[in-house]
Amino acid sequence: MGRGPCCDKNGVKKGPWTPEEDDKLTTYIQLQGPGNWRSLPKNAGLQRCGKSCRLRWTNYLRPDIKRGKFSFEEEETIIQLHSILGNRWSAIAARLPGRTDNEIKNYWNTHIRKRLLRNGIDPVTHAHLLDLSSILSSALCNPSSLISLSTLGGNTQALLNPDILRLYSILSSMKQENSDLFLQQIQENQLRNSLLQNHAIPTLSSQPSQFQNLVDLVPACISAATTGPFLNQTTPLMPANVEGFSPNPTSTFSCRNSQESFVPFNEGLVSQPCFYRNNTTTTTANPTVPELEELSGFQSPNNGYRIFSTDSVISTRLTSPGPLNSPSTYINSSSTEDDRECYSSLLNQKSCMGVVARHLEFPPGGQEDMR
DNA sequence: AAACTCGTCAACCGCAAGTAC
């Protein structure tokens, strides 16, 4: 179909907006509403095309736009969402209140993308060469594609490890499931992030036993694959003990196939990955944490349970033992790029844990499907 | 001090989906 120009190019101003133009546009929209963008410039007395007005309003003048640097929480969310949604900036922006798609796109291209590259992470696929996340991402974010053993980078030693083979088996059976599940969990995770600011966090000890199986499994796999920067980077960040926090003994990893011991993902941290169901069959992990529905009206489609992954754990790590609801529990704009860089390399590994854990509890065709 | 490079981000462009007629 034919399409005319969005506006008459003659007499239409381009380039940066002046304060006077901003004022005209803001005043008009506040009084009249945007209405028809095409006719707005004429009505508002602006020498701009409607498209330019709409862009200026949505990306800059809108009163609910958040200004300033992205918080670590926001950055973490962007990376997670991008791993699922790709370059669908508007979809990502819809999940980040106060941020525009243009802003997120710019921030991705100028900051996040470069840092991921420096960390050896492909910003398109989010795959880390020869690490757990690349395996998990292949299965979780691309369920239509088969996981190939070549994903393991030809590391035959890793293939001989029964734990890796078991993980591979789990992921292979998951590949039929819809990736919407993962997106849903990201959304829940975001909601949970906000809740974490005000509520105590359940501990690992109260989780279903199946999850403990995964906790045993994953570090063994990581060990077998001896992958990337993961262990190197986490070790100095995860001291065995942090003042004010007593690590749960059940959360300490033990490798079943070697004498090695591992620092668990969460040791010394404030929060733990956790299942959180809203029916009566599973005890709420921590009675001090209210149901999500009570707090937000959020309704979980289909599943009726919650998964808390470790995603925001790193946010609370730096300033522990500060209170969870303290603003200082977030890595804010004063945190260094290096700080963020170290933590961002952990994101891929952690973001997949919740999904795998859920799968272990309710394999396809299993308990959950029968409900 | 001038020239150059690089990073940032607001704004533009073209396309496609959605909507009204």
Next chain:
DNA sequence: CGTACTTGCGGTTGACGAGTT
């Protein structure tokens, strides 16, 4: 149902400032 038009989106551009040579 087809066409004209509007809106939204993602990729790209270019102005500008800061840092470097």
